[in-house]
Amino acid sequence: xxxxxxPVKAPASVLKNLGExxxxxxxxxxxxxxxxxxxxxxxxxxxxxxxxxxxDLVIDGYTRFNTDFLTNFPSRRAANxxxxxxxxxxxxxxxxxxxxxxxxxxxAGLYLEEYAPKHWxxxxxxxxxxxxxxxxxxxxxxxALGLFVYILDLGQSILTxxxxxxxxxxxxxxxxxxxxxxxxxxxxxxxxxAVGATKWQVVYDHVLKYSYGGILxxxxxxxxxxLGETAPIITIGALTFIAFLxxxxxxxxxxxxxxxxxxxxxxxxxxxxxxxLSRPDHAFHINAAATGALIIVVTLLxxxxxxxxxxxxxxxxxx
Amino acid sequence: xxxxxxxxxxxxxxxxxxxxxxxxALVEQQIADALEALTGSNPKLAKAVINKDHMVNAxxxxxxxxxxxxxARRQPTAGDLRMVLMMxxxxxxxxxxxxxxxxxxxxxxxxxxxxxxxxPRFAEIKSMAxxxxxxxxxxxxxxxxxxxxxxxxxxxxxxxxxxxxxxxxRQLITFMLEDPRTISMALEVLFVSKAIExxxxxxxxxxxxxVYMVKGKDVRHISMEEMEETAKD
Amino acid sequence: xxxxxxxxxxxxxxxxxxxxxxxxxLKNVNMPLYENKITAxxxxxxxxxxxxxxxxxxxxxxxxxxxxxxxxxxxPDNTNILEHGVDPIEVRMRISMVFQKPNPxxxxxxxxxxxxxxVRGETNKRMLDDKVEEALKGAALWNEAKDRLQDLAxxxxxxxxxxxxxxxxxxxDPEIMLFDExxxxxxxxxxxxxxxxxxxxxxxxxxLVVTHNMQQAARVSDFxxxxxxxxxxxxxxxxxxxxxxxxxxxxxxxxxxxG
Numbered sequence: 001x002x003x004x005x006x007p008v009k010a011p012a013s014v015l016k017n018l019g020e021x022x023x024x025x026x027x028x029x030x031x032x033x034x035x036x037x038x039x040x041x042x043x044x045x046x047x048x049x050x051x052x053x054x055x056d057l058v059i060d061g062y063t064r065f066n067t068d069f070l071t072n073f074p075s076r077r078a079a080n081x082x083x084x085x086x087x088x089x090x091x092x093x094x095x096x097x098x099x100x101x102x103x104x105x106x107x108a109g110l111y112l113e114e115y116a117p118k119h120w121x122x123x124x125x126x127x128x129x130x131x132x133x134x135x136x137x138x139x140x141x142x143x144a145l146g147l148f149v150y151i152l153d154l155g156q157s158i159l160t161x162x163x164x165x166x167x168x169x170x171x172x173x174x175x176x177x178x179x180x181x182x183x184x185x186x187x188x189x190x191x192x193x194a195v196g197a198t199k200w201q202v203v204y205d206h207v208l209k210y211s212y213g214g215i216l217x218x219x220x221x222x223x224x225x226x227l228g229e230t231a232p233i234i235t236i237g238a239l240t241f242i243a244f245l246x247x248x249x250x251x252x253x254x255x256x257x258x259x260x261x262x263x264x265x266x267x268x269x270x271x272x273x274x275x276x277l278s279r280p281d282h283a284f285h286i287n288a289a290a291t292g293a294l295i296i297v298v299t300l301l302x303x304x305x306x307x308x309x310x311x312x313x314x315x316x317x318x319x
Numbered sequence: 320x321x322x323x324x325x326x327x328x329x330x331x332x333x334x335x336x337x338x339x340x341x342x343x344a345l346v347e348q349q350i351a352d353a354l355e356a357l358t359g360s361n362p363k364l365a366k367a368v369i370n371k372d373h374m375v376n377a378x379x380x381x382x383x384x385x386x387x388x389x390x391a392r393r394q395p396t397a398g399d400l401r402m403v404l405m406m407x408x409x410x411x412x413x414x415x416x417x418x419x420x421x422x423x424x425x426x427x428x429x430x431x432x433x434x435x436x437x438x439p440r441f442a443e444i445k446s447m448a449x450x451x452x453x454x455x456x457x458x459x460x461x462x463x464x465x466x467x468x469x470x471x472x473x474x475x476x477x478x479x480x481x482x483x484x485x486x487x488x489r490q491l492i493t494f495m496l497e498d499p500r501t502i503s504m505a506l507e508v509l510f511v512s513k514a515i516e517x518x519x520x521x522x523x524x525x526x527x528x529x530v531y532m533v534k535g536k537d538v539r540h541i542s543m544e545e546m547e548e549t550a551k552d
Numbered sequence: 553x554x555x556x557x558x559x560x561x562x563x564x565x566x567x568x569x570x571x572x573x574x575x576x577x578l579k580n581v582n583m584p585l586y587e588n589k590i591t592a593x594x595x596x597x598x599x600x601x602x603x604x605x606x607x608x609x610x611x612x613x614x615x616x617x618x619x620x621x622x623x624x625x626x627x628p629d630n631t632n633i634l635e636h637g638v639d640p641i642e643v644r645m646r647i648s649m650v651f652q653k654p655n656p657x658x659x660x661x662x663x664x665x666x667x668x669x670x671v672r673g674e675t676n677k678r679m680l681d682d683k684v685e686e687a688l689k690g691a692a693l694w695n696e697a698k699d700r701l702q703d704l705a706x707x708x709x710x711x712x713x714x715x716x717x718x719x720x721x722x723x724x725d726p727e728i729m730l731f732d733e734x735x736x737x738x739x740x741x742x743x744x745x746x747x748x749x750x751x752x753x754x755x756x757x758x759x760l761v762v763t764h765n766m767q768q769a770a771r772v773s774d775f776x777x778x779x780x781x782x783x784x785x786x787x788x789x790x791x792x793x794x795x796x797x798x799x800x801x802x803x804x805x806x807x808x809x810x811g
Contacts, residue, residue, distance in 0.1 A: 118616060187655035191717070193614055194649040195668035195724060196641050205667070210658060316704055317658040321809045328808065394767055396794045396806045535796025 054296055061290030069290060074242065074272065078283030083291060085242040086272035089158065090227060092246060092261060093268055096162020097169065097226050102219055104166070105173025109215075112174070113181045114203055133171035140168045141235025149236055156237040158246060159262040164232050169222030176218020180211035213313030220306040224299045230270040242267045269295050328393050332402065335385040339406050339413075342378040343459040346413050347452065349375065349420035350518065354448050356427040357511065365431075368424035375417035379410045398532075405532040409462065412521040416455065419514040419521075426511050443490075444512050447483040450476060451515045454522035461526055467533040471547060473526040480519035487512045561587040561758040562608070562728060565623040567634075569603055569782075572617025577603040579782040580622075585728065590750060590759040592773035592790065594766055596810060600782040601762045605730050608633070608760060609647045610640035626727070645672070648721035649730040653737045654713035656705035656720070661688075661697050664705045664716055668724040683723050690756075691719035692749050711742025718749060729753065731761040735768065747772045766806055770794045778802045 072082025112129075116122045144164035148154045154163075184207060192202045246264035249257060267275075273291040276284040323329050349368055356365035386407050389395060395403050454476045461469040491505040530538045530549070538546050562585045569578035577600045585591050593601035603612075610633065612618040623632040626646070633643045648668070656664050665684045666674075674680060684701070688694040693715040697708075705716055714734060721729055731750065735743040750759055750772055763769050769776050770790060777787040778801070786793065786802040797803045804810050 185655070187651055187653060188657060190611065190614065191651065191655045191657065191720075192667070194609060194611070194644055194651075195671055195720060196644040197667075197671045198641060201671055205670075206657065316706075321804055323808045324810065325808060396766070396770070397797050397803045399807045400795060 054293065057289045057293040057296070061286050061288070061293055064287055064290035065293075069287075073244075078276075078281055078287055081276070081284070081287055083269065083272060083294070085245060086267050086269045086291070087294075088245055089238075089242070089266035090268040092158050092249070093161045093165060093233075093266065094223060094227060095249075096159060096262070097165040098219070098223060100163055100166030101169050101173050101222065105170050105219070106177050106215060108170075109174045109177025109181065110203060110207070113178050114199065114207065129171050129174050133175060136231075137168055137229050138231040138235060140164055141232030143167075144232060144236050155263055156239070156265060157263045158266045160236050161233055161238060161266065161268070162262075164236060165226040165229060168229065168232065169219075169226050172222035172225070173215070173218055176221075177211070177215045180214025180218070181207055183214065184210050210317055213310050213317075216313075217306040217310045220302050220309075224302040224306075227299060227302070228270055228295055230274055233268055233271055234274075238271050239265050239267050325393075331385070331389055331393070332399065335382055335389065335406060336402070338378060338382050338385065339409055340459065340463055342375060342382065342410060342413050343455075343462070345371075345375055345378065346416050346420065347455055347459070349417055350423075350448075350452055350455070353420040353423040353427065354445070354452075356424055357430070358445055360427075360431055362428055362431045365424040365427040369421050369428075372417055372421040375414055379414040382406060382410045397535075401532045401535060405462075405528040408528050409525050412524045416518050416521045419518050422514050423511055426507050430507065444483075444487055444508065444515060447480060447487065447512065448515050450480050450483070451519040451522065454480070454519050455525075458522045458525040458529065461529045462532075465529070465533050467530045470526045470530050470538060473523055474543060474546060477519045477523040480516055484512050484516040558587045558589060560584045560627055562624060562626045562633075564604070564607070565625060566621070567604070567607065567624065568621035569600075569607060569612070570619040570621075572615065577782050578607070581779075581782075581784045583777060583784055583787055585758055585760055586775065587758050588754050588756075589774040590754050590761060590772055591775045591777065592769035593760070593762045593777050593779060594764075594769050594805070595779035595785075596805070597764075599779040601777075601779045602732055603782075604779065605732055605760055605762050608728065608730055609644045609649050610634070611649070613640045645724065646726060647728040647730060648724060648726035649732065650714070650717050650721050650734050652733040654710055654717050656708075656713050656716050658704065658706060660702045661705050661708070661716060662701040665719045665723050668720060672724065684719075687719040687723035688716075690722045690753070691715045692745065692752075693719055709742070711738050711745055714738060714742065714746060715749065718746070718753075722753070726757060728758045728760065731759065731763075733762055733764055736764060743768070778805060780805070 069082050070087065071084055072080060073084050074086075075081040108129075112122060112125060116125070141164065144160060144167070148160040148163055149156060154160045188206060188210070189202060192206050197205065242265060246261040246266060249261050269291055273288045273295070276288040276291070279285075349371060352364050353368045355361060356368060386403050389403055393399075454473050457469050457473055457476075461467070461473075488509060491509050494501045495505045524539075527538050530536060534549075536549055538549050541549075564581050564583050567578055567581040567583075568576065570576050581600075581604060583604075593604060595601050606612055607620060607624060612620070620634045622634070624634050625632050631638060633647075657667065659667070662684055665687050666680050669680055669683055674683075685694065685698075688697055693712060696712060697716070700707075705713060708716060714737075718729075718734075734750075735746050738746065747768065750761065753759060754774075761769075761773065773790045775787065776790045776793040778785045778793065778797070778799075780801060786797055786799045788797070792798075793802065794806060797806065
């Protein structure tokens with residue numbers, strides 16, 4: 001019934017004594033140290049490059065940091081030229097982009113994650129969506145030119161630009177939506193189903209509520225990318241010199257909203273910057289530098305907001 | 320028997336089991352020596368039996384402790400649980416048998432005192448004593464082999480011992496009626512036979528615990544027919 | 553073998569279950585659950601006990617490709633809850649579940665308990681308040697939680713979270729409550745609390761519990777089923793299983809000789 005239990009044999013030690021053990025640990029620690037140094041170096045280089053670029057822009061363009069620059073239309077005289085039509089254009093295009101990308105992206109992400117049957121078709125869509133995120137933006141521009149401008153005859157308008165950029169960031173929104181949904185533990189989902197919730201109740205009461213922080217982050221990062229996009233906007237033929245504002249979306253008389261602005265011609269910040277840069281006069285280059293600095297600041301602010309929101313929303317969710 | 324995944328548990332169970340068997344062997348020897356002292360008028364042996372009774376008691380205490388430790392630390396279930404319970408009960412019976420052996424040894428000493436008119440004749444109860452010893456041996460053997468089939472035989476033997484006790488008692492009564500001077504002698508013989516009869520009872524108990532250990536069925540306090548029924552399946 | 557004094561609340565009849573990958577996880581399981589009793593499922597990992605438990609609230613329906621064969625009949629209405637015509641949601645309205653790890657929603661304590669009622673369309677604040685209080689009392693959490701109902705559930709301790717999950721499952725007045733290794737993530741005191749709670753709950757409902765802890769099955773259940781490789785090996789009174797199981801396989805498992 002009982003067996004002789006063989007005594008545990010001490011394994012033949014690779015290391016002879018404590019001194020060797022310590023030397024070995026030291027060697028391994030050195031590797032740690034070397035790697036952290038390399039990492040730090042790489043990080044510093046990247047940040048330094050960015051900082052140099054940014055400070056270069058600031059040094060070149062700081063003379064134009066004033067309210068006139070934001071409230072003046074473009075002008076033939078560099079000192080009088082301003083960004084008014086460009087930033088308003090950017091803001092309106094972003095609004096359209098947001099309205100296009102968010103509902104479509106979130107709905108598509110939700111469908112793929114929660115509703116779509118999991119077989120080869122879903123896999124195919126998944127691969128395509130991921131690939132779309134890597135398609136060069138100029139291709140989107142060409143697509144938009146053919147589809148929106150010529151076929152749908154939307155013109156070279158804010159609507160066209162918004163739709164194009166919306167399509168451009170759609171993959172980002174879809175992917176970030178799916179990622180945030182996937183981050184919700186199965187246990188929470190099952191808990192909701194177990195009390196008798198329907199699929200829609202689970203999606204609405206739980207999935208969306210716990211993932212919107214992540215979705216929002218993805219949306220903001222996508223928008224930040226869209227803000228700096230130039231190529232597709234140029235392709236669809238945005239104007240480079242605009243001395244007027246689109247009709248206001250909000251009016252003083254009922255119904256207080258109009259949609260004429262959608263079909264208005266426009267320009268955006270990066271195009272304005274591009275057009276100034278292509279002029280021979282150095283004074284315009286100063287304007288371009290100031291615009292570049294502005295775009296970077298706005299982008300950083302947007303990303304910062306994304307990080308803050310994610311932190312704040314995640315604070316109440318622990319899993 | 321298959322081993323436990325936790326080998327140490329096997330070792331512990333086996334250690335207690337070995338101790339119970341050791342106690343059984345000791346008690347068997349005590350009875351044999353006590354009877355030898357009685358029939359062979361050997362006061363030295365009788366004293367040795369009386370002196371060794373504390374060893375039986377010590378083993379009882381040890382096994383008790385071991386069993387409670389196993390219960391506390393291993394939470395035995397099913398067969399293991401029944402074995403532990405069985406051992407706790409068995410050692411109580413063994414300890415009582417040890418006491419009976421010591422009792423017999425004390426009568427052996429007394430019977431050797433020289434200033435007595437009559438020397439009691441214990442030879443007549445020898446066969447009954449051997450019977451009881453066999454029962455104990457069989458019961459311990461059944462425990463060692465986890466054999467539940469012996470219980471019937473042992474129960475029959477117990478009836479036999481009881482009968483012999485009754486016979487001895489009737490015989491002694493006739494002695495006492497014939498000659499009152501034999502009364503004190505006869506009583507001594509009676510007490511010794513009573514002790515032997517008790518040994519038989521304890522042996523039967525142990526064989527019943529073996530059935531519980533092996534089959535999980537309680538065969539105490541039931542009729543012979545019911546017991547036969549149980550032993551069959 | 554079993555001579556119960558209570559009625560059968562539900563029973564599986566020739567239940568087979570296949571996972572999407574074709575693996576048969578349950579083989580012809582026939583097993584009754586007795587009303588107001590706690591039935592424990594024990595067995596080595598992968599023996600199908602959790603699979604069996606999750607058949608009772610059709611949890612397997614959440615994942616495509618899983619297949620049931622046979623019946624689980626609920627009494628007294630004789631509904632086969634595995635039938636195609638029976639909506640899994642209907643089943644989950646009658647049979648609630650407590651999971652292995654406490655899984656409260658990232659919502660307030662109140663909302664966690666009220667969720668099952670909200671799903672059922674209950675909007676009356678008074679009614680909700682009453683039910684939440686009743687469920688929290690039933691789950692022995694009321695005294696600890698009554699002053700912090702709007703606190704996030706995550707701020708409770710592990711044991712409290714599990715009792716909150718029990719309250720959530722209890723709020724909808726289920727007929728059967730399933731426990732899938734409810735204490736495997738808890739310390740011994742929290743475990744004792746849950747076990748005590750289970751034996752109180754059985755006054756009101758029928759309980760089926762999967763446990764890896766045999767002592768827990770021995771402590772808390774009235775009936776114990778030993779499963780192995782998808783089969784029900786032995787099902788009996790817990791006292792019998794733990795003192796004199798009739799099959800050697802059961803004996804080897806509960807005495808720790810399995811393997």
